[in-house]
Amino acid sequence: MKKIELISPADGSVYVERQPMSRDAAQAAAARARAAQPAWAARPLEERIALVKAGVAKLTAMKETLAKELAGQMGRPIRFGQGEMGGVNARTDYMSDIAAETLAPKMIEDSNAFRRYLAREALGVIFVIAPWNYPFLTAINTIVPGLIAGNTIVLKHASQTLLAGERLAEAFHAAGIPEDVFQNVVFDHATTEALIAARAFDFVNFTGSVGGGQAIERAAAGTFTPLGLELGGKDPGYVRADANLDAAVDTLMDGAMFNSGQCCCGIERVYVHESLYDAFVEKSVAWVNSLKLGNPMDETTTLGPMANVRFAKVVRDQIAEAVAQGAKPLIDPANFPEDDGGAYLAPQILVNVDHSMRVMTEESFGPVVGIMKVKDDAEALRLMNDSAYGLTASIWTEDYDTAAAIGAQIQTGTIMMNRADYLDPALCWTGCKDTGRGGSLSYLGFYSVTRPKSYHLKKV
Structure with a gap:
């Protein structure tokens, strides 16, 4: 399998290269994420929030290194390279603050005859395919609410920003999030499409081109896997x-x-x-x-x-x-x-x-x-x-x-x-027409990474 080369736009050199995972290794990674999900979801919400915020703090502490790496990977001027962390923290804080209220069961009736309510349940394994242009902000939009809600995350970063995915994994693991709960992977297109088609994931979030979104939809056809697609814009x-x-x-x-x-x-x-x-x-x-x-x-x-x-x-x-x-x-x-x-x-x-x-x-x-x-x-x-x-x-x-x-x-x-x-972050990030479908951020961002579950309990 051919190595993925990240060519720096700054000077045309090979900045970094990585070997894509084999199909078997990729399937094993998805299986580990699925096996780890119930225990992660069973942790108290407050604990999951604390671990996610600690992971973002670890990432923020690397901001000088991240700025240099972004300049080398995708050409963003180093004077602006640390700015992304401000948005990462603002979005993390907001989604953390609204999590308890948004994810809490909505009671319809609690009487001597009935208890009826609506709950939100984690989808399971979320596959995030992140872009290179804002490699941390765009990924965080789904990673943070996904983890907080009790999902496990498999992150595949763009080949132009391979190190961004590695830095995210480094930060979250250092904060105490288990390695199988948050995994950074390197897949080629064929492996990506094969795992989606095999229903290895319970939600796929993709940010990228219209053509890329169409390829994701084709791979997911017939699986009923929900998709979040942020595609082109004008x-x-x-x-x-x-x-x-x-x-x-x-x-x-x-x-x-x-x-x-x-x-x-x-x-x-x-x-x-x-x-x-x-x-x-x-x-x-x-x-x-x-x-x-x-x-x-x-x-x-x-x-x-x-x-x-x-x-x-x-x-x-x-x-x-x-x-x-x-x-x-x-x-x-x-x-x-x-x-x-x-x-x-x-x-x-x-x-x-x-x-x-x-x-x-x-x-x-x-x-x-x-x-x-x-x-x-x-x-x-x-x-x-x-x-x-x-x-x-x-x-x-x-x-x-x-x-x-x-x-x-x-x-x-x-x-x-x-x-x-x-x-x-208080407003939903969403689009229409060829820009795609779904939404992230705001309370609706939590709805994208959870499913409703109804409880109709009767006493006799």
Whole structure:
């Protein structure tokens, strides 16, 4: 079986390599997780919460090492590398705080004749297939509620961030979570699909491409295994006439360019009211030109390489096609000398764009954003909904009711007003259309990793 090589986008070297597990070893790992689950679920909830929080604390204590490893593995500038831990802790704390109330039985009747109630029961073994772009945050979304609710976890991390899975296992095991309760594994695609098809898991959570989600669904067909799928996105921003212009530019451009545009809920297209369009574009160009593209290990770098050369090619191709169709690029690549035809890619703003161009309709997942002028809310709504995806939408206005009214008409999972590229652990992280199905975080995140169980007890 061929080794999996992690190629660093920083310099093209082999950063780390690992041997995938054989089919027999993979089946044995899943079997150990299943055997360990009843005893883990039998532990008091407070004990499970304490162990999970201790594991996250161990992970947080490694944040300097994690930042360096992320720079090497997927190219995130080291100056931003520790930021992920803030979100990891916030989400862990919130899910821990609501666990007892959310998982408690809901009493319907408790009388001399009947006791009727609804309980939540752990699903069993959860298989988490985590992505590379936010390798800790995205994994934690399912790992934390899954463990707290009494499930065991089998984690398969993306080949671009192999060390992230190992660090998570190291931290949780050091905190006292048994090795069979939380396992980090290295599977190839064929083994992954074979175990899903064999019903080795009771829930599969996948974050990644639409094609990857389709492969998971095909593997699970006929097994009735529940799936959580967070797939592609093409998240829009809409700047109304009453928007705070400077705040909109700062947040939307950061949402488009942070992490080299490789964010699940990054801003990929912006629609601006005609009264603000020229000023928005001018200020956005200045904002993007202030970035520094460079080696992610350099503390002054604000824009690192894309995680892989092939990802950068997708973005280059989309930009080239759009320009050939009449789009106008506003950022001179000469301002970003690291644009080497490889993983280092200059950011780009495109105007004179429309929805006949792939850059406005297909996921880019890179440092490019198209900006279109609109005359009113109706035109903005039509364009925002003209998408195969639906994860988040960012509306810029000074009025709550206006944002809510527009948001009610947008086909998406989350509506944000005057912010973008953000997850609130109290709100469900979910999407629609080709973005996938299911949800994590909030109290609904616990519902994803448990099943309802009804008790109808009668005295005679």
